[in-house]
Amino acid sequence: MRRRDVTRGDGTWVGLSLDVPGRREPGLCVFSAERRLLLAQQSRTVLLAVVDEHLQDVDFWRTDKYRSFVPPLRAETSHGDYWRSMLVEGHPDGYIDWFLHAGSWEVLPLRPMPDAEDGRGEAYRKQAREGTLPPVLLWWVSGLDCHLILDGHARLAAAIAESVEPPLLQLHRTMPGDExxxxxxxxxxxxxxxxxxxxxxxxxxxxxxxxxxxxxxxxxxxxxxxxxxAERPTWAWPLPGGEAEWRRIAREVTGNWGPAPAPDRG
The missing domain is CATH 1.20.5 (Single alpha-helices involved in coiled-coils or other helix-helix interfaces)
Incomplete structure (x- = not known):
């Protein structure tokens, strides 16, 4: 892996570019089958999604099987309204509204947002007030037109509860080094x-x-x-078996889930 700092014209550091040779199928991977997407972590199905045929929204189902790949951070012993509005609601299912929120870059948690009032949440809230809260790791997935929370659900909940701007790290695909x-x-x-x-x-x-x-x-x-x-579309691997396999996995994981009709926007 080749690492390189990304800076502005004045030399200010804005990010880190990672050039990964080989482009093997990663442990956290998006698969596609026509308008259907599947996010898998190793062998676990994490998220199922169907893009509306008119490209107005995305229906999704979360399985609650996502596990952060970042080791747990120990927390030593209004922005809130904005970030609360950016969160995509619904568990286990819901939809990402492209019609009303096109380009607004919403945030989809991969598990229900935790309670900011428990012991861990209170510790993170103290860090949020002191300005020492570790960053939340987001992944921009172009096929969903939103961010996924890879790590930091509890920290984001704490920042929202304290109405402070959460520190963020955004992961997105850029142009490969050979292009x-x-x-x-x-x-x-x-x-x-x-x-x-x-x-x-x-x-x-x-x-x-x-x-x-x-x-x-x-x-x-x-x-x-x-x-x-500049951001490039997220890599997605063709799902072996295509749409039929996506439907089989959806039945196995959810029982009998299917996207609900889009709400009336008239």
């Missing part, structure tokens, strides 16, 4: 053609026409930066 070369060539070619176009305009109309470097240069810089940081 940026083509993107760099395209960005530089666009930059050169833009300068050449304005050079021709200046030759025809005189120096009153700007040379375009003031805008083309920053645009090139943003394009090159985005090659490192």
């Amino acid at each position: 940026p070369a083509a993107g760099i060539d395209d960005a530089v070619s666009l930059y050169a053609s833009e300068l050449a176009r304005f050079a021709r305009l200046r030759a025809a109309h005189g120096p009153t026409v700007p040379d375009r470097t003031a805008t083309a240069g920053p645009r090139l810089a943003r394009a090159l930066h985005d090659l490192d940081t």
